[in-house]
Amino acid sequence: MANSSERTATPADRxxxxxxxxxxxxxxxxxxxxxxxxxxxxxxxxxxxxxxxNLLGATATISAGPVLRLFAALIAALPLALVLYGLWQIRELFRLFGDRHYFSVDGSKRLLRFGAALLLAAPAGIVTRSIVSVLLTMNNPEGSRHLVVQMGSNDYFLVVVGGLLLVVGWVMREAARMQHELQQIV
Amino acid sequence: MPIIVHLDVMLAKRKMRSRELSEHIGITEQNVSLLKSGKVKGIRFDTLDSICKALDCQPGDLLEHVPGNEA
Structure with missing residues (x-):
């Protein structure tokens, strides 16, 4: 038999x-x-x-020196920076949920920013992969330089999930407005 | 707001304090205070019902529509 002093976990606890x-x-x-x-x-x-x-294929060689590699690293960091920015926003959103603030203007902003970051990460990934492929192989002999244009299902899902989160963010903003209005009804 | 709340008048007529009313109807004293000052967007029917029962009055005794009072 359950101990009567034990409180059943509510959805808010979960x-x-x-x-x-x-x-x-x-x-x-x-x-x-x-x-x-x-x-x-x-x-x-x-x-x-x-x-x-992931990019050039098994037969390709990379002849880029340290400066070109540094440039390539900085450019390739753009999609990662977008994803990290999005993750930071979603971390702050979970902090709000953890503090039991479900429908807040701040929360909807965080979700909108996460969605926008994911949406931008997809095209940013496609463009930066192309630039990085050129930078890494531009010192190769003629005929073995690469320009990779790569678009995969991951990019597609980033766009779909990013779009979904953007819309959910707008819905959440509307919910925050409705909750604020409800709080003014006694 | 063109709706004027006369809760303070009814409380004075019934010689009842806000705290007493809040205990009767089960809402916070802060909400009673907001209602008295008209700083609310709406009132639920069950809250209105409880107030009417506690103060032995009609909704019309508590609320008045003043056309043109949009402030």
Whole structure:
């Protein structure tokens, strides 16, 4: 028999618990992303492996020097920066949910910014991959230079999820307005 | 707002304090105060019902429509 002093978890308790957990998941995920990204550009051989697997293909070589690599790293960081910005916004949104503020103007703004960041990350990824492919192979001999135009299902899903979150953000803004109005009814 | 709330008048007529009313009808004293000052966007029918029961009055004794009073 259940102890009568034990309180049954309410939906608000569950939201608070999961939100607090998600803050840690997002913080850890963001740190891992930065670490992985930096490692690819700093650890010898990792850039070649990553480019062979994801961008240029197994047969391509990278002849770019340190300056070109630095430029490529800075350009390739743009989509990552957008995703990190989005993650920061969603982390703050979970903090609001954890504090039991469900329908707030601030919360809707955070969701809108996350959606916009995901929407922009898709085209930014496509463009930066092309620029990086040129920068990394521009010192290669003629015939082995690359211009990669790559668009995958990940980009498509980023656009779909980003668009969805943008609309949910607008809906949430409307909900915040309605809740504010309800609070003025006694 | 063209709707004027006469709750303070009715409370004075019934010699009842805001705190007493709030305890009777189960809303906070702060909300009673907001209602008295007309700083609310609306009033629920069940709140109106409780106030009418507590003050033994009609909704018309509490609310008045003043055309043109849009401030």
């Amino acid at each position: 939201i608070e618990r999961v939100s607090r957990l998600m803050i840690w998941v997002i913080t850890a995920g963001g740190a891992i992303m930065v670490l992985a990204y930096t490692s690819v550009w700093v650890v010898p051989g990792w850039l070649e492996d990553a480019a062979a697997q």
